[in-house]
Structures are given as structure tokens and as C-alpha cells.
Amino acid sequence: MTAPDAPADPAASTPAQARAAFRAGLRTPTAGWAAGWTQANLIALPRDFAYDFLLFAQRNPAPCPVLDVTEPGETSASIFAGDLRTDLPAYRIYRDGVPVAEVADATEHWRPDLVAFLIGCSFTFEAALLEAGVPVRHLETGGNVPMYRTDQACRPAGRLSGPLVVSMRPVPAGLVAAAVRVTSRYPSVHGAPVHVGDPAALGIADLAAPDFGDPVELREGEVPVFWACGVTPQAAVMRSRPPFAIGHAPGHMAVTDARDSAYLVP
Amino acid sequence: MTAPDAPADPAASTPAQARAAFRAGLRTPTAGWAAGWTQANLIALPRDFAYDFLLFAQRNPAPCPVLDVTEPGETSASIFAGDLRTDLPAYRIYRDGVPVAEVADATEHWRPDLVAFLIGCSFTFEAALLEAGVPVRHLETGGNVPMYRTDQACRPAGRLSGPLVVSMRPVPAGLVAAAVRVTSRYPSVHGAPVHVGDPAALGIADLAAPDFGDPVELREGEVPVFWACGVTPQAAVMRSRPPFAIGHAPGHMAVTDARDSAYLVP
Numbered sequence: 001m002t003a004p005d006a007p008a009d010p011a012a013s014t015p016a017q018a019r020a021a022f023r024a025g026l027r028t029p030t031a032g033w034a035a036g037w038t039q040a041n042l043i044a045l046p047r048d049f050a051y052d053f054l055l056f057a058q059r060n061p062a063p064c065p066v067l068d069v070t071e072p073g074e075t076s077a078s079i080f081a082g083d084l085r086t087d088l089p090a091y092r093i094y095r096d097g098v099p100v101a102e103v104a105d106a107t108e109h110w111r112p113d114l115v116a117f118l119i120g121c122s123f124t125f126e127a128a129l130l131e132a133g134v135p136v137r138h139l140e141t142g143g144n145v146p147m148y149r150t151d152q153a154c155r156p157a158g159r160l161s162g163p164l165v166v167s168m169r170p171v172p173a174g175l176v177a178a179a180v181r182v183t184s185r186y187p188s189v190h191g192a193p194v195h196v197g198d199p200a201a202l203g204i205a206d207l208a209a210p211d212f213g214d215p216v217e218l219r220e221g222e223v224p225v226f227w228a229c230g231v232t233p234q235a236a237v238m239r240s241r242p243p244f245a246i247g248h249a250p251g252h253m254a255v256t257d258a259r260d261s262a263y264l265v266p
Numbered sequence: 267m268t269a270p271d272a273p274a275d276p277a278a279s280t281p282a283q284a285r286a287a288f289r290a291g292l293r294t295p296t297a298g299w300a301a302g303w304t305q306a307n308l309i310a311l312p313r314d315f316a317y318d319f320l321l322f323a324q325r326n327p328a329p330c331p332v333l334d335v336t337e338p339g340e341t342s343a344s345i346f347a348g349d350l351r352t353d354l355p356a357y358r359i360y361r362d363g364v365p366v367a368e369v370a371d372a373t374e375h376w377r378p379d380l381v382a383f384l385i386g387c388s389f390t391f392e393a394a395l396l397e398a399g400v401p402v403r404h405l406e407t408g409g410n411v412p413m414y415r416t417d418q419a420c421r422p423a424g425r426l427s428g429p430l431v432v433s434m435r436p437v438p439a440g441l442v443a444a445a446v447r448v449t450s451r452y453p454s455v456h457g458a459p460v461h462v463g464d465p466a467a468l469g470i471a472d473l474a475a476p477d478f479g480d481p482v483e484l485r486e487g488e489v490p491v492f493w494a495c496g497v498t499p500q501a502a503v504m505r506s507r508p509p510f511a512i513g514h515a516p517g518h519m520a521v522t523d524a525r526d527s528a529y530l531v532p
Binding site for chain 1: 316317320321324325332335450451453457531
């Protein structure tokens with residue numbers, strides 16, 4: 001099977017069209033796809049770890065805003081009418097906390113005891129940033145957002161612990177306040193930045209070497225602005241080593257049937 | 267032991283002072299107490315039911331915003347430095363979903379496998395309503411807020427299901443928009459009203475006969491405004507009949523060490 005080309009205008013895709021393209025084999029970061037529709041991070045864990053994870057999410061709401069939870073073995077969700085095993089562009093398979101494979105189709109790895117969690121994604125507020133005149137560099141370049149493991153620990157829950165992961169967008173200094181104001185209105189998809197400025201204060205040694213995604217240029221007069229990131233659950237998996245887990249490949253999200261506006265307050 | 271009198275100005279109490287008064291035996295609804303400090307609903311369930319409840323809360327965030335969760339057997343919480351067994355004014359004890367006792371001290375009923383959940387309470391935004399010029403009738407009369415079981419079902423989770431419970435405040439018609447605007451800014455303590463107007467549309471037959479709390483007068487030109495209520499978990503307990511549970515007596519809340527402003531967005 002030959003992977004399909006991306007549509008000429010991915011932003012104009014419906015969620016069903018985007019999922020069909022990914023199901024057919026298209027592997028691409030989803031930033032900018034299906035404008036107006038909420039994208040979500042995926043973490044699927046054995047039922048035995050579901051309480052620990054839901055409690056971890058309750059204790060770390062900035063990186064882990066839970067949008068939906070499946071019943072064990074279910075392969076769709078109330079906000080995701082597609083097939084969670086096939087309809088994301090790419091997946092990471094973990095055994096004992098080690099990523100052992102990155103695949104376009106997770107069907108052969110899916111297990112009947114898996115509970116899937118859909119976690120809010122900062123892509124949700126990127127259209128609102130653009131509307132407010134705040135540029136979004138990785139959308140301009142067509143790449144993946146840069147993400148970094150920080151030295152800030154999440155609050156542990158049961159057997160799960162791990163570092164906060166953040167995404168970074170360079171923002172012109174005069175627009176930082178607007179970026180804060182706009183994203184504050186989306187508390188259930190990471191909300192306001194967790195940090196503005198000095199990467200070293202988060203334990204990030206080199207902005208040009210993200211742990212996930214692609215580096216972006218930081219221009220003269222721009223400040224690096226950091227938002228909590230839904231890859232944090234996968235960092236907890238790597239640290240805490242549950243026997244099995246499936247996550248999305250960072251930046252390669254679940255395109256849901258929920259509208260971005262559903263997460264806007266007030 | 268003689269129960270102490272209420273302080274002359276309960277609103278001026280610190281959380282520690284309020285908890286000490288309740289621990290000493292004062293039984294009173296807590297509306298208007300410890301101004302600026304967040305009050306919370308309590309539901310404590312056996313560890314075996316903790317995942318079902320946390321998922322129930324995730325699926326019903328308006329009535330069940332989870333502010334804190336204890337480890338099994340713990341008797342304080344990160345936002346509650348007191349003793350959860352003694353420091354609320356009154357508790358309801360449930361066996362197989364039936365309220366079997368209402369007590370001022372739950373110590374003899376507490377069990378080492380209980381996980382306690384603190385759930386946001388609409389008392390949090392009452393000071394903000396007053397500041398916006400919206401009267402709050404049960405604060406004027408010094409009574410308990412009226413609460414009603416509705417005919418709206420919550421989304422079930424595992425073994426837990428039940429009806430949405432709402433609190434009601436009469437609001438002058440010209441101030442309904444202000445009440446919506448103010449409370450929308452507190453999404454993690456029930457947020458905006460779930461319903462404005464017609465009680466019959468929620469299956470409420472008689473506003474003068476609340477299921478919990480005290481009736482309040484609805485005056486000419488006022489509209490009944492309904493907010494999701496943190497007694498909903500206890501209604502789920504009554505419907506779903508877990509073997510054991512402890513809740514607060516409706517309106518007799520946990521006075522926490524979290525500030526109301528912590529739950530204000532943006």
C-alpha cells in the first residue's frame with residue numbers, strides 16, 4: 001500500500017477525512033490539520049494502571065487534562081468516532097517503559113485490557129493565537145512543535161511519576177501578554193503558559209535539541225514561551241515502567257469530533 | 267460536651283478556626299463561613315470504588331469537579347490540613363446506599379481502605395456574586411442553600427450512576443446575565459448555571475420542597491437559577507449502593523486551605 005499524499009489544504013479536512021487519511025497510511029504531524037476541531041494526546045494503559053493514571057492526571061491537570069476515557073478494550077471514544085488503533089498518524093509502543101516500536105497501525109499491539117485516555121493538546125489554542133496576531137513558528141515552517149523534558153517533577157500518583165514535558169513557541173516580547181491572555185481561556189487544553197523565558201530554569205540545556213518534535217528558530221526580540229504538554233504521560237511511562245503502554249507519536253495526534261470552542265471559557 | 271456557639275462573625279474565621287469549631291461540636295451549614303477560602307464536598311468510598319468514582323467525576327465535571335484525592339486511609343489532604351473525620355460540621359454515613367446515620371464525628375465509622383474525594387462547591391463563587399451585586403438569598407436568611415435531585419442522568423462510570431443534583435439561587439431577571447458571567451469564571455467549582463428558569467424542565471415539582479437544604483423565597487421578578495451541585499456523588503451512592511460511603515451532610519462542607527482565587531480563570 002502506498003501512503004497517500006497530504007491533502008492540498010489539511011486545515012480544511014473534517015475529522016473523519018483526517019482520520020481516513022491517517023488510517024490509509026499518511027504519517028505526518030497534525031499541527032494545523034482540521035481547523036476548529038480538537039486534537040488530543042493518546043495514552044493507553046492496562047486496566048490495572050487506570051486508577052493510578054487518572055489520579056496522576058487529577059494531580060497534574062496542566063499537562064494532563066483528561067478529555068475522554070474509554071472502557072477497557074474499547075477502540076473508540078465519545079469524542080472520537082474513529083478507530084483508536086489505526087486513525088492516528090503514528091503510535092509509540094512501550095514495553096516496561098521502553099519505546100520498542102513506532103508504527104502507523106497499532107492494531108496488532110492493542111490488547112483487550114487497555115484503557116485509552118485522550119488528553120488535551122495545545123494545538124487547540126493555536127488558531128486563537130493566530131487570530132490574536134501571535135505567530136506560531138512551527139505552523140509557518142510546517143514542522144512539528146518542539147517539546148522538552150523539564151527538571152520539574154509532576155506530583156506522583158500510585159506507581160506513576162515523571163517529569164513535566166513542555167511545548168515551546170517563540171513569541172515576540174510585545175505579544176507575550178496576548179499569548180498568556182488567549183491561552184488562559186483554554187484551561188482544559190493546557191491553558192496559560194507554565195513558564196515564560198529562561199529555558200535553563202526548567203532544566204532545558206539547549207532549545208535547538210528538543211526531546212520530541214522539531215527545533216524552531218528563536219528570532220531576535222522573541223521570548224521562548226512554554227506550555228505544559230500532553231506528552232507528559234509518556235514521560236511518566238518511561239520513568240515508571242508499567243509493563244505495557246501505547247501512546248501517540250509526539251505531535252501526531254488524535255483528531256477528535258469535539259470542537260475547539262467546547263474548551264473555551266468563559 | 268456542650269457544642270460551642272458560632273463565632274460572632276463566621277465569615278472572618280480562618281479555615282483552622284472554622285475546623286476547630288466544628289471539631290468541638292458546632293453543627294451548622296457553612297455558607298458564608300471563612301470568606302475567601304474554598305469549601306468542598308466530601309465523598310469517601312472504599313478503594314475498590316475509587317476508579318469508578320474518579321471516572322464518574324471525569325465524565326460529569328460540572329457536578330463533580332475533583333479538587334483533591336487522598337491516599338487510602340489518609341485523614342487529611344493536600345488542600346485540607348485538618349482531620350477529615352472530625353473537622354466538618356456533620357457527616358452522613360451510608361451502608362449499601364442507605365443513609366444510616368448523620369453524625370458530627372465520623373471517626374468511629376472511618377475505615378483504612380477509604381479514599382476521600384474533595385469536590386468543588388458553589389459556595390466558592392458566592393462572594394463574587396455579592397460583589398457583582400447579585401443577591402444570595404440563603405446568605406441573607408442564614409439558612410442552607412436549597413438543593414434538588416433532577417431527572418437528568420449523569421453519565422455512568424463502572425458501577426456508579428445517578429441523577430444530577432442542583433443548587434438553586436433566586437436571581438432578579440436583570441441580573442441573570444451577571445450571575446452567568448461571574449460564575450463562568452469558576453469552572454472547577456461548578457462554573458456557569460446548568461439551567462435558568464423552569465424547574466419543571468429539570469423534573470423539579472416543587473421549589474418549596476428541596477431534597478436537601480432549606481427552601482428559600484422566590485420573589486416577584488426573580489428567576490430560579492440552577493447550578494450543578496457536589497451532592498451529586500451522594501445521590502449516585504444512594505442509586506448505586508456501594509457497600510459503604512461517608513459524605514458531608516449537605517451544606518455542611520469541608521473548609522479547606524485553598525483560596526477561592528485559586529479556582530478563578532482566566
